[in-house]
Amino acid sequence: MKAAFLIAYIAHMLAIAGILGLLLHQWNKSPRKLSPGVLHSAATALIAGLVMVGSFTAAKPDETLNHTKIGIKLLVVLIILGISYLNLKKSELKKNVWLLLLGLTLLNIVIATTWH
Numbered sequence: 001m002k003a004a005f006l007i008a009y010i011a012h013m014l015a016i017a018g019i020l021g022l023l024l025h026q027w028n029k030s031p032r033k034l035s036p037g038v039l040h041s042a043a044t045a046l047i048a049g050l051v052m053v054g055s056f057t058a059a060k061p062d063e064t065l066n067h068t069k070i071g072i073k074l075l076v077v078l079i080i081l082g083i084s085y086l087n088l089k090k091s092e093l094k095k096n097v098w099l100l101l102l103g104l105t106l107l108n109i110v111i112a113t114t115w116h
Contacts, residue, residue: 001058008051015045023102031092039084046077069115076108
């Protein structure tokens with residue numbers, strides 16, 4: 001189970017980095033367009049996160065899982081998924097929606113790295 005946890009962890013990190021990179025790629029674009037990769041990366045991050053939570057007790061039996069942190073991160077990634085899905089087919093991504101997606105992604109990263 002440690003191997004499954006590690007693979008899911010790496011996939012989760014790459015997926016979050018993918019969301020961030022794809023959003024930052026639109027920094028100077030006019031008009032901004034949401035890449036389908038943001039939706040796919042968010043779905044990958046969600047699935048990898050669920051695998052990590054499911055295999056946590058077997059991979060790290062001496063640690064306890066912080067369910068509040070996991071719940072907030074789950075909510076954030078679900079919001080990213082929802083906003084991405086709603087804006088995927090639009091010809092232009094509004095600046096406030098882009099900033100919201102970027103802020104939620106950064107919030108997810110900050111929660112993951114600072115909340116212990």
